[in-house]
Amino acid sequence: MTQPARKRRGSGRTTLHDVAELAGVSAMTVSRYFNNKDGVGIDIQKRISAAIEQTGYVRNVFAGSLASARGRSVGMVIPHIAGGVYAETVQAVTDTLRPFGYQLLLASSNYSTEEEEAAVRAFMGWAPAAIILTGQKRSRKTTELLANASIPVVETWAHRARPQHIQVGFSNPSVGRDCTRYLHERGHRRIVFVHPQRTDDMGANDRASGYEAAMRELDLTPMTFRPQASVLLEAGAEAFRTLTGGRKPADALLFSNDNLAAGALLHGLREKIAIPQACAVMGFGDLSIADKLVPSLTTVRPPRYEMGKIAAMRVIELLRAIEEDSPTSAIARDNLLSYEIVERESA
Amino acid sequence: MTQPARKRRGSGRTTLHDVAELAGVSAMTVSRYFNNKDGVGIDIQKRISAAIEQTGYVRNVFAGSLASARGRSVGMVIPHIAGGVYAETVQAVTDTLRPFGYQLLLASSNYSTEEEEAAVRAFMGWAPAAIILTGQKRSRKTTELLANASIPVVETWAHRARPQHIQVGFSNPSVGRDCTRYLHERGHRRIVFVHPQRTDDMGANDRASGYEAAMRELDLTPMTFRPQASVLLEAGAEAFRTLTGGRKPADALLFSNDNLAAGALLHGLREKIAIPQACAVMGFGDLSIADKLVPSLTTVRPPRYEMGKIAAMRVIELLRAIEEDSPTSAIARDNLLSYEIVERESA
DNA sequence: CTGTTAGCGCCTTCAA
DNA sequence: TTGAAGGCGCTAACAG
Numbered sequence: 001m002t003q004p005a006r007k008r009r010g011s012g013r014t015t016l017h018d019v020a021e022l023a024g025v026s027a028m029t030v031s032r033y034f035n036n037k038d039g040v041g042i043d044i045q046k047r048i049s050a051a052i053e054q055t056g057y058v059r060n061v062f063a064g065s066l067a068s069a070r071g072r073s074v075g076m077v078i079p080h081i082a083g084g085v086y087a088e089t090v091q092a093v094t095d096t097l098r099p100f101g102y103q104l105l106l107a108s109s110n111y112s113t114e115e116e117e118a119a120v121r122a123f124m125g126w127a128p129a130a131i132i133l134t135g136q137k138r139s140r141k142t143t144e145l146l147a148n149a150s151i152p153v154v155e156t157w158a159h160r161a162r163p164q165h166i167q168v169g170f171s172n173p174s175v176g177r178d179c180t181r182y183l184h185e186r187g188h189r190r191i192v193f194v195h196p197q198r199t200d201d202m203g204a205n206d207r208a209s210g211y212e213a214a215m216r217e218l219d220l221t222p223m224t225f226r227p228q229a230s231v232l233l234e235a236g237a238e239a240f241r242t243l244t245g246g247r248k249p250a251d252a253l254l255f256s257n258d259n260l261a262a263g264a265l266l267h268g269l270r271e272k273i274a275i276p277q278a279c280a281v282m283g284f285g286d287l288s289i290a291d292k293l294v295p296s297l298t299t300v301r302p303p304r305y306e307m308g309k310i311a312a313m314r315v316i317e318l319l320r321a322i323e324e325d326s327p328t329s330a331i332a333r334d335n336l337l338s339y340e341i342v343e344r345e346s347a
Numbered sequence: 348m349t350q351p352a353r354k355r356r357g358s359g360r361t362t363l364h365d366v367a368e369l370a371g372v373s374a375m376t377v378s379r380y381f382n383n384k385d386g387v388g389i390d391i392q393k394r395i396s397a398a399i400e401q402t403g404y405v406r407n408v409f410a411g412s413l414a415s416a417r418g419r420s421v422g423m424v425i426p427h428i429a430g431g432v433y434a435e436t437v438q439a440v441t442d443t444l445r446p447f448g449y450q451l452l453l454a455s456s457n458y459s460t461e462e463e464e465a466a467v468r469a470f471m472g473w474a475p476a477a478i479i480l481t482g483q484k485r486s487r488k489t490t491e492l493l494a495n496a497s498i499p500v501v502e503t504w505a506h507r508a509r510p511q512h513i514q515v516g517f518s519n520p521s522v523g524r525d526c527t528r529y530l531h532e533r534g535h536r537r538i539v540f541v542h543p544q545r546t547d548d549m550g551a552n553d554r555a556s557g558y559e560a561a562m563r564e565l566d567l568t569p570m571t572f573r574p575q576a577s578v579l580l581e582a583g584a585e586a587f588r589t590l591t592g593g594r595k596p597a598d599a600l601l602f603s604n605d606n607l608a609a610g611a612l613l614h615g616l617r618e619k620i621a622i623p624q625a626c627a628v629m630g631f632g633d634l635s636i637a638d639k640l641v642p643s644l645t646t647v648r649p650p651r652y653e654m655g656k657i658a659a660m661r662v663i664e665l666l667r668a669i670e671e672d673s674p675t676s677a678i679a680r681d682n683l684l685s686y687e688i689v690e691r692e693s694a
Numbered sequence: 695c696t697g698t699t700a701g702c703g704c705c706t707t708c709a710a
Numbered sequence: 711t712t713g714a715a716g717g718c719g720c721t722a723a724c725a726g
Contacts, residue, residue, distance in 0.1 A: 028705080063718090081435075087429045098454075127409065292609050292613060373697050378721060406719090414701080415720080416722095
């Protein structure tokens, strides 16, 4: 018998053609069934859906994406998956994208713009429908890559005056300002801002500048402190010890993050110092520890989940607009979300 | 002029052929350059790499995967991204896979086997090279899907006697047993196991059974308690209050998780009850709060990162073995990792 | 070590 | 509303 010259064996999985054959229609009709059901007769729809059920057919994403030059994924780069800060944003993105059939491609940059660049480069091969990034600091090359890709780009945890991409974030200076006013309203005057030890947390610097502005508006003298200790909790204790001692002790400490603040509360507990009576303590982040400390920590909850959700929604809207060739101008490019001051016992 | 009947415009991006033309070789050679550099002459390699650099070429994953019927991704389903328990495992998987060029496809099941099934089904279209799941409870359909896919499957956070897939986990009964012995060695005799309120945490049940076995071995009477309060922290307080009161108060509480234990510690702090003097407290999970509480919480650290790392490594080994057609029997199918009892102040 | 040929499975385009 | 033809960009199989 004459066998074909050579034959590549396929993946072995059922294909669109198998389903079409079983349903007694052409492959094209089955393809339409998936892409816009409306264009297929009701009776045929039933036959097709039965055939799909029977064969357990799953569409081959590669073939479809190759043919249509359109990916069914959204790439996302976050600084760090563990640690819980960005996990909620990722969760929101997957939650929001799932109903629309987009698959999340996740990569972690480990806080490095080079690793972010590598991740974006790797994404490109997947022809993602859109890319979601974290923060607003990127390498030149990354910016180039994104520009060339000409796909929607959304920055989460970002808030700048002249955004290059769609951005979703909150204002750190406002956080600093609002916290300062919050403390002022409660009668505190000698309010000190405690920096993190590392200076690479841009958000903290922005909160500090908001604090300084607010203090000046209130005719108070801004005072900042940067602990020496490298461990967060120790640094918090150091700040508390240093700033509440001396001749002119602070009456409120505004910490750049919850871990530092936790260190202060812990110090207070061990030394049996009454907080907030001796000195109020306020943090930022609303980490899971915040409401478990004694006293519970007054802090600021950033819109972690909301940022992911809004980012994903803007992506969906934009993709739909592009597909329908409708104007994208109605889609909000600058999404400034609100944070929440969580009033607890420590301030 | 005769124009071609119809022409689809490509994606517009540079293709393998563009690179090949620029380098003065055939497309196939460039393809080989990517897949096994060794099979290409040194001088040609240089020409190719220059051409890639010049054009900024990125391989189209879809075309490659379609042609080779081999995906360059690994699908992973976890119960919950936010919350931090599984985030570290995900981080480990991405960290480990990245050097090998595999892209992570992440999905969250929200603790539902149906959603897990949907995620696995969605993955199938991406022809993942392997799938990593969490836990050992799955729907019939999922098991079928996996069997039909005939790709490596790894279960993390799993430990069963007759594993269907490669599994990476630790023994919850052993945790219960070891904690019990730990408390016994420190002189505690009236040790009570505190269940979570919800009964769907299989791990907790397994730890309880380990506890019960150990107690019997020690000729002690196992006692368990299930709080009524629905909020974890309140439930922990309730357990502490209930179990340390009465005629025969417990002298050690083994909590099924850190949050419950934190509730107990918090209760102790508020009521000025000395822990561990009045009653020792031990948790499970080593959440970030554990070392920030007062007293700091003695607990068990599950190998969160390690599980992800080992899972990814087994995937890599298996894929390599399959590719090289070498036996896969040497690859460990049952990976039992060790946890660590973290001794702190509370027990 | 390098090139040629054909096809992976789907979708775009055109035609009916 | 449905079908036929061909190509998306790459790689397996074969040939040299």
